Structure formats: C-alpha cells, structure tokens
Amino acid sequence: MKSRLIIIMYIFIALLTTAIIYGCMKPLAMVSLPVLWADACVSGIVLSILLFLLYEIVKYTRFATLPFKQQVVNYTALAILFVFFWLGADLLALYTLFPQEEWIGLLPISTTRIVLSLLVYVSAILFYNNIYKSNVQSSDENTDEFSIAEDDNVENHVTEEIKPNEELERVAVKNGQRIEVIPVSNIIYIQAEEDYVMIYSDKGKFLKEQTMKSFESLLPSTKFVRVHRSSIVNVDFIAQIELYNKQSQLLKLKDGSQVRISMNGYRLLKQTLGL
Numbered sequence: 485m486k487s488r489l490i491i492i493m494y495i496f497i498a499l500l501t502t503a504i505i506y507g508c509m510k511p512l513a514m515v516s517l518p519v520l521w522a523d524a525c526v527s528g529i530v531l532s533i534l535l536f537l538l539y540e541i542v543k544y545t546r547f548a549t550l551p552f553k554q555q556v557v558n559y560t561a562l563a564i565l566f567v568f569f570w571l572g573a574d575l576l577a578l579y580t581l582f583p584q585e586e587w588i589g590l591l592p593i594s595t596t597r598i599v600l601s602l603l604v605y606v607s608a609i610l611f612y613n614n615i616y617k618s619n620v621q622s623s624d625e626n627t628d629e630f631s632i633a634e635d636d637n638v639e640n641h642v643t644e645e646i647k648p649n650e651e652l653e654r655v656a657v658k659n660g661q662r663i664e665v666i667p668v669s670n671i672i673y674i675q676a677e678e679d680y681v682m683i684y685s686d687k688g689k690f691l692k693e694q695t696m697k698s699f700e701s702l703l704p705s706t707k708f709v710r711v712h713r714s715s716i717v718n719v720d721f722i723a724q725i726e727l728y729n730k731q732s733q734l735l736k737l738k739d740g741s742q743v744r745i746s747m748n749g750y751r752l753l754k755q756t757l758g759l
Contacts (some may be wrong), residue, residue, distance in 0.1 A: 494532040512596070514589035517583055523590060527576040530570055535608055538566065543610040554740070559609060567601040588625065652702045657683060657690035668707070672721045674699055674741055676714035678699035684741065709756050711749035713737060719756055 506524035513520060542560065571594070578587040586642045666685045675682045676696050683690045700710050710716045717735060724736040725745070733745040745753065753759075 487666055493537055497535060500534040501530070501531045508592070508600075509590070514704050515587055517607055519578065519587050519590075523578060523587070528572070530573045531604070534566060534570055538562070538605075538608055538692040539612050542609070563605050565601060566605045566737040570601050571597055577609065582703075609668055639719060651704050652699075652754075655683065655692070655694050657687075659690060666690070668703060669720070671703075671708075672737060673718060673741065673743055675743075684738075686740075698752050706756065709749070709753045711743060711745040711753055713747075715743050717743055717753075719753070725753075 502524045505527045506520060509520060509523065513521075513523075528580050545558075576589070612749070652668050654668060655671065657664050657666065664687060666683065666687060670686045672684045672686070675684065677691065680693050681696060682700065683692055696710070696714070696716065699716055700708075703716065707720060708716050708718055717737070719739045721739045722735055725737065726734045733750050735743040735745055737743065
C-alpha cells in the first residue's frame with residue numbers, strides 16, 4: 485500500500501511539473517506547441533525520477549551526519565548533477581524528436597530553467613532532510629526503551645560466534661581479493677547495515693557479515709560502547725560530545741565523523757568515561 489502511494493505521488497509530481505513548465509514557458513519560448521508539450525512532459529518525467537533518486541541518496545548516504553564542509557561539497561556536487569541531468573535529458577529528448585530549428589527557441593531561457601532547477605533542488609533537499617531527521621528522532625525514541633531484545637532473537641542463531649569472557653584483539657575483513665587484519669584498537673566505530681556491519685577504521689571502511697550484538701559481546705567493554713542501536717564507538721576516538729536535541733546527543737569523532745547517541749547509549753557512555 486505504501487509503495488502504491490509513493491508511485492502515485494511521483495506520478496502526480498510529473499503531471500504537476502508538466503503543467504507548470506508548459507504554463508511558464510508558453511509566454512517565454514518562441515517554439516511550436518508540440519515542442520512545448522514535449523519539453524514540459526519530458527521535464528515532468530525526468531524531475532520525478534530525479535526526486536526519487538535524490539530521496540534515496542539523502543536516506544542512505546546520511547549526508548546530514550557529515551562535517552559541515554563535507555556537506556557543502558557533497559550537496560554542491562549533487563546540485564550540479566541534478567541540474568545537468570534534468571536539463572540535459574530534456575535537451576537530448578528534443579534533439580532526438582525535433583529538428584534543431586524547432587526547439588532552438590528554448591535556449592535563450594536556459595538561465596531561467598537553471599534557476600528553477602536549483603530552487604527545486606534546494607526545496608527537495610530541505611524537505612527530505614526534515615523527513616530523515618524526523619525518522620531518526622522517532623527511531624531514537626524507540627531505541628531509548630531498548631534492552632537490545634531484537635538482537636537477542638537474532639543471536640539465538642549465532643551464539644556459536646560469541647564466547648563469553650573472550651575479547652577480540654583483531655578483526656579480519658575482506659577487501660576485494662585481499663583480507664585485511666584490523667587491530668581492534670584501530671577501529672573507530674561500527675555501524676549497523678541491515679544484516680551486516682560497516683567497520684570504520686584508520687585503514688578505511690569495510691563491510692562484514694556479523695551482528696552488532698556479537699561485536700558488542702566480544703569487543704573490550706572498557707574501550708567500546710554501544711551508544712545507539714546501530715552504532716558502537718571506540719571511546720579513544722571521541723573528540724567531543726554535543727547536544728543534538730532534547731532527547732539525544734551527537735558524538736564528534738577525531739576522524740571528523742559524527743554519530744548519534746540515544747539516551748540509553750549516553751548513560752552507558754558516561755559510565756565508561758567515568759562522568
């Protein structure tokens with residue numbers, strides 16, 4: 485049902501964009517009606533696809549958690565790509581469908597289209613980031629009540645991985661055709677990635693098929709703290725703790741990364757740090 489609503493929403497965006505582009509361009513562009521309609525329809529379809537891709541990028545890349553300078557670089561690069569693909573796909577379609585002399589009249593208003601593209605991009609980024617923050621905050625509220633019961637259900641199937649009283653000294657991960665051996669002291673933090681974990685270290689980041697509960701049980705508890713349902717942090721790499729909102733904090737790490745902390749994770753972190 486949710487997927488159907490999302491499809492309907494993007495179809496509506498395509499139709500609305502088609503109508504707006506047609507209405508705005510008609511008094512400005514000196515072209516025929518078929519060219520104008522083709523321009524508007526292609527613009528609407530391409531925009532709906534780009535907005536869908538933009539949402540997926542914001543959702544999965546977590547740009548909002550990056551340092552400010554890195555956010556500026558990433559969002560600027562995305563803006564350039566957004567404008568290029570929206571206008572580029574439109575011009576390519578017109579070039580394919582009509583002789584050049586029929587659509588050349590659209591080029592003088594390219595500056596207007598670029599400004600319009602940037603306004604749409606900025607509005608979409610702000611909207612999607614608000615959705616992302618709302619979802620994360622809602623997740624944090626649920627996380628504050630957790631005793632990691634969900635992971636316990638998973639761990640019933642992998643208890644052979646966990647040996648009580650045994651602490652990891654190193655972690656082996658695949659890196660293409662090679663196997664990297666990472667001392668646990670070089671692990672900066674670990675992030676849950678569905679059925680895997682992403683290990684961030686001084687050598688880079690590596691995906692490993694292992695559970696968060698397993699790592700939590702095996703890593704030295706004096707050095708590693710599960711600050712969030714989806715994050716385990718090496719306290720030696722913590723640079724700063726900041727208030728994120730009323731119910732959560734934000735860890736700034738020495739490598740520039742930022743990690744959210746739940747209320748329960750904050751209590752555990754304070755105990756480990758002796759605060």
